[in-house]
Amino acid sequence: xxxxKNITKIYNPKKANEFTALKxxxxxxNDGEMIAIIGKSGAGKSTLLHILAxxxxxxxxxxxxxxxxxxxxxxKELSHIxxxxxxxxxxxxxxxxxxxxxxxxxxxxxxxxxxxxxxRELALKALGSxxxxxxxxxxxxxxxxxxxxxxxxARAIVNExxxxxxxxxxxxxxxxxxxxxxxxxxxxxxxxxxxVIVTHDPNVAxxxxxxxEISDGEII
Ligand SMILES: Nc1ncnc2c1ncn2[C@@H]1O[C@H](COP(=O)(O)OP(=O)(O)OP(=O)(O)O)[C@@H](O)[C@H]1O
Ligand SMILES: [Mg+2]
Numbered sequence: 001x002x003x004x005k006n007i008t009k010i011y012n013p014k015k016a017n018e019f020t021a022l023k024x025x026x027x028x029x030n031d032g033e034m035i036a037i038i039g040k041s042g043a044g045k046s047t048l049l050h051i052l053a054x055x056x057x058x059x060x061x062x063x064x065x066x067x068x069x070x071x072x073x074x075x076k077e078l079s080h081i082x083x084x085x086x087x088x089x090x091x092x093x094x095x096x097x098x099x100x101x102x103x104x105x106x107x108x109x110x111x112x113x114x115x116x117x118x119x120r121e122l123a124l125k126a127l128g129s130x131x132x133x134x135x136x137x138x139x140x141x142x143x144x145x146x147x148x149x150x151x152x153x154a155r156a157i158v159n160e161x162x163x164x165x166x167x168x169x170x171x172x173x174x175x176x177x178x179x180x181x182x183x184x185x186x187x188x189x190x191x192x193x194x195x196v197i198v199t200h201d202p203n204v205a206x207x208x209x210x211x212x213e214i215s216d217g218e219i220i
Pocket of ligand 1: 011012019021039040041042043044045046047048
């Protein structure tokens with residue numbers, strides 16, 4: 001379970017360009033839920049997702065993931081939580097373009113603390129679960145947008161995280177490809193993964209179990 005309590009996020013605190021991106025945000029996501037976070041551009045969706053992913057800090061409030069308070073943890077403890085529990089699909093894929101799909105998916109395994117001997121098999125399995133096994137050896141820069149999105153999802157799930165976070169995963173895709181990507185997330189959710197999807201698309205949002213709307217840094 002992840003639980004945000006009264007979170008305030010300020011960019012550039014105490015500087016002239018100080019900006020409060022999240023104000024007093026509280027949100028609980030139960031294990032096995034699939035939720036959508038919607039809101040206008042600049043509302044604070046990515047900021048919220050980055051805090052959930054433990055890749056950004058916050059000034060006030062508390063964030064707990066499975067009862068661990070994510071505050072003042074060492075970089076080592078944070079990277080442990082990130083690699084064991086969280087799979088993040090970034091807004092722009094963040095893939096290494098001239099690596100193959102397989103090499104991209106193997107990357108998180110190289111960073112994991114417990115080195116697994118069968119990295120290649122695990123990466124192939126993750127690619128298989130998004131229907132991309134046959135393209136494993138193709139460089140990412142030769143893949144379509146939908147295929148890249150699948151590689152990004154495979155990379156996010158290769159460590160078998162319980163929480164999957166995705167920032168606009170269908171933002172750059174046509175309707176048909178979006179629907180296919182949503183099927184991948186629904187399948188992950190059927191496999192008991194908790195899924196949080198940031199989206200502008202009402203069609204994507206309504207396929208989730210719950211919709212959370214954020215406006216000017218506040219949940220409404
Ligand atoms: N590193 C940063 N430094 C300063 N301000 C930032 C930073 N990142 C985001 N912001 C500001 O915080 C606000 C929320 O940004 P965020 O990226 O969370 O919005 P968003 O809802 O994801 O928007 P979009 O739909 O366009 O992706 C925006 O006003 C943005 O300009
Ligand atoms: Mg964003």
